[in-house]
Every structure is written in structure tokens, then in C-alpha cells.
Amino acid sequence: MNSGRFPYSKWVGTFLLLLVTCSASAEKVKVLNLENSLQIAKENNLTIQSAEQNLKSAEAQIRTARAAMLPRLAASGNYTYFKDVQKSVIYAQGGFGFPIPGEETNGMSTPSPDNEADLIELEFGAHHNVQGTVNLTQPVFAWGRYYYGYQAAKLRYEAEKKELAAAYEKLRLDVHEAFYRVLIAQEFVKVAEQSVALVQKQLGIAQTSFDAGATTNFDVLRAKVQLANSESQLIRAKNGVKTAQNAYKTLLNLSLSEQISVEGSFEIPEIQIQLDELIKLAFETRPEISQSQLNEQAGQKQLSVAKTRNLPDLAFFSNYQISHNERLTQMNRIWSLGLQINIPIFDGFASRAGVQQSESILKQLQLGTKQIRSATEFEVRNAYLALLEAKTLINVQRETVAQAQESVRIATLQFENGMITSVGLTDTQLALMQAKVNRLQALHDYVVGLAKLEKAIGQRIQ
Structure with missing residues (x-):
């Protein structure tokens, strides 16, 4: 009797364990919308983290450049033992x-x-010798070399801030694209499920007509083939959701094993700004343009630094030295100060080569600024035209879905009454599915196109 109860208890325990496991798994699903996705991306994205480290490095370079203008104080000491004097x-x-x-x-x-x-x-001499020295040096005049270097470091820091802003803008676009890719994939699953339901209804009607002897087996076979095709499309749509979610989790730097769910809608805001105004805004606010201009200014400062390399510089110095050994009754103390001038005479033409190199780098930066401005205008124009195209498609397809749904309803009634064949009904079903897909794609293209346009001009469009 006990042996009969044990398997029953074991199966009940297993069932309860599976139920608890499934409940725990359901609780672990992370629901994401566009806003918290952007926040997670900012916190976890590796590109942003790398840009933030570059900014910290540029800030440290400012302190390094400033240190070159400040006094330098150094101390040294030594103890020497001579076995034989x-x-x-x-x-x-x-x-x-x-x-x-x-x-x-x-x-x-x-x-x-x-x-x-x-x-x-x-x-x-003596066997035991102790000596200590304190040295102070301060640059007095170097033709602005250290100040130009400090200014260049500050400009590079500001350029790194613009690079970080550009990275945020690029990440925002990437998040929008990945988010709406998951969202439209989920909508495609719904469309595929509706298509399967329609074909199943068609198959039921065809089977009923065939059983009653009203039609041949042709309509049944065709409905079964259409059902298999619709189910295949549904499988592909569901797999597309998983693929889009994996890409989305990779962008947010989330574990691929983590379960997520995306919630959102395709909102279509109206835009009243003209193309010329958008291009003007892009030239004023696009972080890549500001970054290139700041790098160009830093290059000019570096050229000024290079031109001072072969010029004399003047520095102030002061030394304080103490020494003592076992033969002295009183410690020696020596203090001195003075001015030191360094006059470059011949450095193997290194200074001239440095100036030429700085001039070439500055020219490259100037050309880079022109290229970025040109690429920005091209990007704004393309994004604007793509947005207009998506808006036009949305307006065109606004009534298409409703018309296609009505066509399917009428065709279904006609098929039930034997007025049309399954071919006609299948055509209307395919037209409805295509209309829904086209409308979803147009909505997706519009919201993503808006994000691309905002990235192109470097600011939000109100």
C-alpha cells in the first residue's frame, strides 16, 4: 500500500515544483518601455562607458598641462658609507x-x-656621510609654450564632452531602432496569428461544403496548403521576435538568457519645421561639428607650442642643501638661487619637423570639419525625405486596412454561399495581411525616421 502511495506523492511533488518554477520564471520577465530602455542603455552600454573614460582622461590631461606652469619642488637625500677614506x-x-x-x-x-x-x-672625508637637497624650479618665460599647451588640453576636454554627447545621440538612435524592431516584430506575430485564424475559418467552411457535397476536395486542399503557409509565416514571425529581442538585449548589455517584454506604441507626432531650418539647426547643435571645431582650435594651439620649441626659455631656480658627517661639529647648510636660460642651438631639425607635423595635423582637422558639415547636411536631407515618405505612406494606407477587412468579410460570405472559389477568398486574405504589414512598416519607418532626423540635427524636435 505504501509502495502505491509513493509514486502518487512523487508525481504531485514534481507537479508542484514545476508550477513554482514556472511562476518564478514568469516573475523574472523584465518589462521594458522606451524610456527605461534608454536609461538602462546609458548605464550599461560599453561604448558610453568608453567615451566617459576618454572624458576622464582628457580632464587629467588638463591637470597635467596646468602642472607645467606651476613651481616644481623636489627633495632628495642620501647616506653614503666609505669603508676606506x-x-x-x-x-x-x-x-x-x-x-x-x-x-x-x-x-x-x-x-x-x-x-x-x-x-x-x-x-x-669621513666614513659616514649624510646629505639632503631641496630644489625649486619655476618657468618664468617660454613664449607662451606652457599656456598654449594648457589651452589645447582644455579644448580637447571640451571636444571629448561633445564626443560623449554624440555617443549618447548615436545610442539613442540605436535604442529607438532596436526597440521598434522588437515592437514591429511582435505586431507581425499578431498579424500572422490573425491570418492563421482566417485560414482556419476558411478551412472549416470548405470542409463543411465538401462534406455536404456542395464543393470538390479542391477547396479543402487549397485551404490546408494556405493554412500550412500561414503557420510557417507565424513560426518565422515568432522567431523574428526572439532575434530582435536578442539584438535589443545585446545593445542594452543585458544577459541573453534574461526574459524581457517590450511595451510601446507607434506615436506619430506632426513636424512643422522646414528642411532649411533643420539644416541650420544641425550646423549649430550637432555635437560632431562642435567637436571637430574644438579639435581644430586645439590643433592651432599645438602649432603655437611647436613654434616655441626652438626659442630660448627662462626659469627661476633655488636650492637648499645640508650635509653632515662624524668629523663635523656643525651641519653644513648651503642655500642658492638664480635664473637659468636655455638656448636651443641645434636639435637635428626636430623643431622644424614638429612645426611641419603640427601644420599638417591642423590642415587635416580643418578638412575634417568641412567633411563633417557636408555629411551632416546629407544626413539631414536623407532623414527628412525618408520621414516625408513614411508620412505619405501612412496617409495612403490609413483606409487600406479597413477596406481590406471589409473585403475579407464580403468574400467570406460569398465563399460560404458558393459564389466564389477559395482562390478569391485567399486573395482577399493575402491582401488584408499585406495591408496590415505595410501599415505597420510605415508606422515603424516614421518613428525610426523621426529618431534619425533628431540625431541628424543633434536635438529633440518639439
Whole structure:
């Protein structure tokens, strides 16, 4: 009896476990809309993180360039031990060969090197030596070299800020494209499901007519083939949702195993701005243009720095030194200050080459600014024309879906009464499905086109 109860209890426990697991899985589904998707992308996107690190690096370069204009204070110290110190021998009388004061030179007796009493051994230095030095240097005049470098660093920092802004704009467009790609994929699934339902209804009508002997088996076979095709399209649509979701999760830097759901709608705001005004706005607010202009200004400062490399510079210095050893009764202290001038005489033409290189870099930056302006105008024009095209398609297809639905309703009634064949009904069903797909695609193209236009001009369109 117990053996009979055990399998029953085991199956009940397994069922409850699966139920709890399924409930936990359902709770883990993350619902995303466009707003929180943008926030998640800003926090997790690797491109944004890289741009933020570039900005921090540029900020550190400002501090480095500023440090070149400030005084530099350095201290050093050392301890030296000499096992053996230097020794020297001198004559006891008239040391170093000089006569003793008060004696006549002629009366001096010549010391004999063989007589040790006439020699004295002296030690120079000490065994234990301690020395410390404090050095201060301050650039006084360098033809603006350090100031130009500081200005160039500040300009590069501002350029990096514009690059970060451009990265945000690009990310915003990418999020819009990926978000609405998932949204339209989900809508395609609904359209495919509606198509399957229509074909199933058609198959039921055809089967009923065939069973009653009113029609041949042709309509049934054709409906079955059409049902298989619709189900295939539904499978592809569902797989398209998974593919779009994986791309979306990759963009947001989310785990591919994480379950997400996208909620949103295709909102169609009206735009009243003309093309010329949009191009003017793009030239004023597009971060890539501002970044290129700032880099160009920084290049001019770097050229000014390069031109000072072969010019003299003046610096102030001051030194304070202390030393002590076991032979001294008082520590030595030495303080000095002065001015130092450095005059480049010949550097192997390195300064001239540096100027030429800076001039070439500046020319490249100037050409780059022109290219970016031209590319920006091209991007704005294309985005504007694509937006107008999508808006026109939306207006054209505004009544198409309703008309196609009415056509399917009439064709279904006619098919039920034997007035048309399954071919005619299938044509109207395909036309309805195509009308829904075209309208969804037009709505998708409009909202994505609007995001592209806003990215092209570098600001939101009110």
C-alpha cells in the first residue's frame, strides 16, 4: 500500500515544483518601455562607458598641462658609507712645501722622505656621510609654450564632452531602432496569428461544403496548403521576435538568457519645421561639428607650442642643501638661487619637423570639419525625405486596412454561399495581411525616421 502511495506523492511533488518554477520564471520577465530602455542603455552600454573614460582622461590631461606652469619642488637625500677614506702624506715642517712663518728659506733643512718623523698622514672625508637637497624650479618665460599647451588640453576636454554627447545621440538612435524592431516584430506575430485564424475559418467552411457535397476536395486542399503557409509565416514571425529581442538585449548589455517584454506604441507626432531650418539647426547643435571645431582650435594651439620649441626659455631656480658627517661639529647648510636660460642651438631639425607635423595635423582637422558639415547636411536631407515618405505612406494606407477587412468579410460570405472559389477568398486574405504589414512598416519607418532626423540635427524636435 505504501509502495502505491509513493509514486502518487512523487508525481504531485514534481507537479508542484514545476508550477513554482514556472511562476518564478514568469516573475523574472523584465518589462521594458522606451524610456527605461534608454536609461538602462546609458548605464550599461560599453561604448558610453568608453567615451566617459576618454572624458576622464582628457580632464587629467588638463591637470597635467596646468602642472607645467606651476613651481616644481623636489627633495632628495642620501647616506653614503666609505669603508676606506682617502689619505695623503705631507711634510711635518712647512707642510705642502711652504716655509714655516718666521724662518728663512735658506735656513730650512730639506726634509728627507726616508725619515718618517718628517711626514704626517692625513685623512680626507669621513666614513659616514649624510646629505639632503631641496630644489625649486619655476618657468618664468617660454613664449607662451606652457599656456598654449594648457589651452589645447582644455579644448580637447571640451571636444571629448561633445564626443560623449554624440555617443549618447548615436545610442539613442540605436535604442529607438532596436526597440521598434522588437515592437514591429511582435505586431507581425499578431498579424500572422490573425491570418492563421482566417485560414482556419476558411478551412472549416470548405470542409463543411465538401462534406455536404456542395464543393470538390479542391477547396479543402487549397485551404490546408494556405493554412500550412500561414503557420510557417507565424513560426518565422515568432522567431523574428526572439532575434530582435536578442539584438535589443545585446545593445542594452543585458544577459541573453534574461526574459524581457517590450511595451510601446507607434506615436506619430506632426513636424512643422522646414528642411532649411533643420539644416541650420544641425550646423549649430550637432555635437560632431562642435567637436571637430574644438579639435581644430586645439590643433592651432599645438602649432603655437611647436613654434616655441626652438626659442630660448627662462626659469627661476633655488636650492637648499645640508650635509653632515662624524668629523663635523656643525651641519653644513648651503642655500642658492638664480635664473637659468636655455638656448636651443641645434636639435637635428626636430623643431622644424614638429612645426611641419603640427601644420599638417591642423590642415587635416580643418578638412575634417568641412567633411563633417557636408555629411551632416546629407544626413539631414536623407532623414527628412525618408520621414516625408513614411508620412505619405501612412496617409495612403490609413483606409487600406479597413477596406481590406471589409473585403475579407464580403468574400467570406460569398465563399460560404458558393459564389466564389477559395482562390478569391485567399486573395482577399493575402491582401488584408499585406495591408496590415505595410501599415505597420510605415508606422515603424516614421518613428525610426523621426529618431534619425533628431540625431541628424543633434536635438529633440518639439
